[in-house]
Amino acid sequence: MSWMNAVPVLIGLILSPLLFGIINRVKAWFAGRNGSPLLQTYFDVFKLVRKGMVYGTTTSLIFQLGPALVLTSVLLALLMVPFGTMAAPLSFKGDFILLAYLLGVSRFFTVLSALDTGSSFEGMGASREVQFAALGEPTFMLGALLMAIYTGEMSLSGMVREIHFEAVGGQSAAVALLVAAWMMLLLTENSRIPVDDPNTHLELTMIHEVMVLDTGGPLLGMVTYASGIKLWIFSALIANLLVPNLHAGAVTQGAVFVAAVLLIAVVVGVVESIMGRVRMRQIPKVLVGATALVATGLIMTLAG
Amino acid sequence: MHRSLLARFRQGHRTHRFPREAPTLPPLYRGMPRIQSEKCASGCTRCQEVCPTDAITFQSGKPTLDMGHCLFCGLCETACPADALTFSRDYRLAVNRRQGLIVGDGEADRAALVETANRVFRRSLRLRQVSAAGCNACEADTNVLGTLSFDLGRFGIQFVASPRHADGILVTGPVSENMKLALQKTLDAVPAPKVVIAVGACAIGGGPFRGHDEVHNGVQDIPVDLYIPGCPPNPWTILDGLLRMLGIETPATQK
Amino acid sequence: MTEYRPEYRNVAAVPLKDIAQSEMASFRTQVQERVAAGGLVLSFFGAPIDMEMNLICVIGQAETGALHVFRTAVGESYPALTPTIPQVHWFEREIAEQWGIRPEGHPWLKPIRFMQRAYNGKNILSADGADVQVGVTDYYSMEGREIHEVAVGPVHAGIIEPGHFRFQCHGETVFHLEIELGYQHRGIEKALVGGPHKRTPFFMETLAGDSSIAHGIAYAQLMQALTGTQASTRAEYIAAIALEFERLANHTGDLGALAGDIGYLPTLSYNGRLRGDYLNMTGLICGNRFGRNLVVPGGVNFDLSPDTVSELKKRLDVIFRETRISVDLLWATPSVMARFENTGVVKKEDGIALGWVGPAARACGIEVDARAHFPFGAYREIKVPVASQESGDVYARARTRWQEMENARTFIDTALSTLPDGKVRADVDVMRKGALASNTLVVSLTEGWRGVVCHTAITSGEGRFAAYKVVDPSFHNWFALAMSLRDEQISDFPLCNKSFNLSYCGHDL
């Protein structure tokens, strides 16, 4: 590991809140409005950090410490995400398993913080979160397995290094399925339409935002920033599947990669602009569908 | 997808160029009242008599109008035989001192009456709206700020569900006895620093319901940072108030 | 044998002496018979007439267009009608709260507005006669430790009026929803008594700020009946045009909001803007986007110049076309339809039993529309078809609203094209002593965008309001929302709620 490996992490740390800005801009374009500034999430976080706090009377220390654990776990997860052809600072065989479980840690404490309030709203959000997350896990794991089988590598960085169009060759259909499935996972895990809609602010229909309904000030700042990093992680994982090895310099390759990550935010924006949310009861079907896509990809390998 | 795109192209881009351009107001719009007491016939109190909310009072023979109570119905303007009381087309009515709502002779520089709120909110202001027994018109005209033409979000202002996420509350309605506790609880739930904005005649002074046993004549006992008068205030008036509070300059009405 | 039953038309002024005071038993029989014959209880209230407490019930018969008014004297209590006529349940709760008259045997006797200082000084709905704290009452509650209650409101997400919703849930499923209102109670009915005063017209326009025109027309018609004046046909046309613009604006906004509740961005964005455009057309007519100060007793305050007429026609043409594009996206998007269909289903028989009105009723096949059945103003000349659907779900309510928008557009086109000449305002000073007929009752109905608006005034011997009863359509329909949530998913509540979009302030007064 050299100092160069830290650069991609820094880029992720710096650019992740931008993804929300891009999504909102795309949605604004579709609606025919200016939309909120690209840097709005930065402004929000910066403001929140400077604000005071109101702790709910029913809450305990868990509520105060939860967001710190959430942030910690996504920060560490970020360390394992490769940056195009550049390996992640932390890379080992099976690292994707740890990555998934670190995101699990963040979810675990988001849910506990929510339950700490004792409010029915937060409970509702928490119940939804654990349900959909559990159904989403197999999609991620099978997807990583698919990649491992293709590339013969067991670490994310290794997989990404090996995945270029020449190597994948005839299997591009399976990779396409994987991209589609992980895109569905991204939308679910990051509370986007068609699964969740953070913009309605309706307590009864949301999943993620309703869990932090009672979280304010710096705590909310942490949560907001952590959700940006989480979105970055998922976008980067998908971007890694899409960006070919251009055999160019690190800067060019890196720039193309960042562009791809931002492009995924654009795609999220487009999806949010053209479709409505599915019914809460139907979300499991979406997730099982995503797993089925990956499974199809795996069967294609077996057949191939 | 193609249908959405097609619809998008037919609908076009709809955000108004405000604040770079002045808003378009209806021809009959009634904005900032203007009093020229020198035109008043001695002893004439026609305007005071017709005013439904007693917004107009006479002090030493000169009328003053309290915009905090004014419904902008225009009855006084119609009633005045001498054109001493008229409504201009100036939509910039918001002030941050209750006293600033009282219009006497001449024209004060109203725009100067709004001081910039805490700088923390300059680029990010999230508000929790509390509807406290109004008629839903102020709510409607506040809601409309989220639509394409006004596009409140571009100024970093957003309405949120939870007061914990908010930087202040925007109150409409005369604050009924039944809403008093909820209003206080909402305000208490907002982390400091916070702003309080009173929108509409009801929230400022009770509006048409002033003096009813069932209401508290608007936001009392809570320091208000911004008053936006009207019944209901035009959306542009509300937007102007919010922006000036954040230190963003707004244009005067087109002549 | 039942007694002679007089029939009236909409907006007829009836001398009180013509409305015989029946015995309680016969009053009950009469009301039951009328309801059994398909009557809708438009208004049922207590009013002191000549120092004596009366119960007055106004029933409309859609098929014949007849209004029936029954009255009886009442003491401290009477046998409740609710067990046999469920649609009066809310009215009887109101009577109990407002006048301290106990409807014996009412299954759910609790406050509806949580009034302060009930009119006769004691509140029979609390143990000690004191005011009941708002929202604090005996909610229906299911047994079992696994049940959780969700309490939403009074301060709701979004910029919405206050009300309290109490759900009995397990997991995501709602077994029961109970709605308690009253947060918007600002004492309008009490303030109207002894009027009209100079604030009276402002009260009318702020009963429900999104239905200013509907309530304004109801009030103006009523005052015209009491003063014996007649608005010109031109004035009636302009008022009706404004009423239809009000309908267009609100339906457009609500269809957009329905899209918003399911996260469907295009229609949400476009309709939000288009709603404003309809409001601006109202603004073009009278300077106020909500039509404040437009409709007055005797006609309207603002005439339409030929330029305005052609401007309105031109704008309507463009804006309605854009609305159609935007709304058509809803029907064409499978993800939207999947959310609308079979969500929040209500049944026609429940609607009839509980007396629902407006698009909510029409969406489950109950065809009642004051414009068609109790015609008033311009609707006596230009007929509006009754829009209706059968399925009673969110889709049906959305679709009914869209049909009404198409009808409204046709109506405005026709009205603008055939606008008769004439003065738009008859001179009438309602404030003048003796201007109003004394000891008279008038029922004035209009069809607002939410349904039938019913104003009933009773004047005293001095020609002032002895009672002025306002029934906003929401008063009939809140229970429909509650029914639509039974066994529904709680996450679909906002969608169901928006499909009705009832008024809190119109209910709370």
Next chain:
Amino acid sequence: MWTFLIGCSVIELGGLFALLLLKREKAARLIATLFTVAGCAVVAVPVFQTLFGDGTAPVQLPWHLPLGEFHMGMDVLSAFFTLPVLILAPLSSIYGVGYLKKHKGSGAHYFFLNTLVTAMLLLLCAKNAILFLMVWEIMAISSFFLVTFDDHLQSVRAAGWTYMIATHVGMMALLAFFAVLSHQKGGFDFAALTADGELSPGVSSLLFVLALVGFGSKAGIFPLHIWLPEAHPAAPSHVSALMSGVMIKMGIYGLMRSLTFIGEVHASFGWSVLALGGLGGVVGIVSSLAQHDIKRMLAYSSVENIGIVCMGLGAGMLGMAFQNPALVALGFGGALLHVLNHSVFKGLLFLCAGAVVHETGTKEMNHLGGLMKKMPFIAAFFIVGAVAASALPPFNGFVSEFLIYFAGVQSAMTKDVSSIVLAAAVLTSLALIGGLAAASFTRVAGMVFLGEPRVPLKQVPKDPGWAMKMPIVFLALMALALGVASPLLIQTVADAQLPVTGADATLRVVAGDIVPSLNGISLVGVAVIVIFAIIAVLYRLIAHRKSVALTRGPVWDCGYAKPSVRMQYTPSSFSAPLNQMFQPLLGTRTALSRPSGYFPKSGAFETIVSDRVKDMFYAPLFRLVARVLLLFRILQHGHVHIYVIYVAATLITLLLVTAGN
């Protein structure tokens, strides 16, 4: 090995002393505990010698007919399995000192507790089938008496009954297993049984099925798990910890040991164990989500964890069949490590749950809530246990699951179809189990400890005394240590499977291959703690600075005047969507009296938790057994204990008959 036997004797002696001190409850508890701690310390010596040193000499005493020989020996596999015993036995014992303060009958209780511990230790080192079966039966009977400690309760008697039947169904299978085996190979000594000798495929399949049923019913392998959620909640909590954490692992030990007798492992054996593991894991965790009783919930989580262990075993067995040493090493390694890890975190959870039950007097989660504020110590440690049980880093549950995941992915690298199927099966089930475990453990932790109490409690609950706290702290530290120190353990784990797999050289290589990954995990584990500490301190400094107001207020209630505790989400509601989704596996029913009419007066709702396997298979079986027993009404005295004696007598007779062959 003599040291080992001395240690065991010390423990048993402690039990006997306790029994003699019948009336002096406190002294009985202390003496027994002291002896247990001392005995375990003594036993630890040969265990460590075996695991890290040169091993220890076997003991063989001539012990004449008809019961064979007293042959004890300790290999690495035995030594590894003693670790959970050595950890949890003293801790449970210490915990019991505090827990049983208000109970009567400590002496007898400790007698059985120490007997159970001794029996488990002897079992692990028994080298003779007859000896093995005898201590197996002693273990079963002593644990039965521990389960029925509160035998004045009908539910406890019923649970004991279920346990007794289940354990003896297993015992029958084991008798048959050893009978067939000794018939094939001659003799009862393990040395003879392990000896090479071709078994026909039919025989080896039969043996495998018998072992699976016999040992599986003890381990709680799905669908033989049914006694487990009955017995564990019924027992006092430190017994639950010992049973769930340690005793069920004896079944796993037996299964692994029996593999050494069967000889060649067919792929079908591996697939069956893998499938049962995956299915059991999912059914177990889904069932735990449906429970209302906190201890039943933990018991079902044990079913889940046994499922995970079996997935590792199955993968390892498939590795043997595929001759893929990496898969063997990682599969068995994961299974072994998970055995250890599970005993630590499940012990922790049961001990914490015990404190809750002790203080509140209820196990019903729908009645609990908000204990964080009353019992902060227990709450914090329960949450640690919950994190570990959800296999989240930096705690130990993650590491062993990681090995099994790794086994799956590694095998898929061969790109052969069965390996990919195996990998897909392992990854899908583990991922699903992981997600559901997080759901289940956030549910129990959140609902019991966070928020507000759902029902007013008779007395204010408080954190327990040090006797109960100390074991909890120890186990939590252990869970963390095992989580971050896995690179140090991996060699031991690799070695421990040698008696089964025997591929020494490759194992070490493969174990080396995974070390970088484990290093990475440890690094991240440490980093989680460090970064969390930094962020938490920074947050504290920023949010609690003087210049901004820090206030407390009600949780946002929409401004409503009178919120109530009924407005909290209930545990049952929390898991309702998942329960509905997995309803076909669960057999949960609902009793709903719907609000009817426009103005409903009443209505009620409850879910009735059941177990589909129990309803469909065991309930009819039990009814049958009951009917048979009715025939012996003459012998009936209405006391469960009497039945036990009958059953034991029957079994010993059977044993003698078998041995006589």
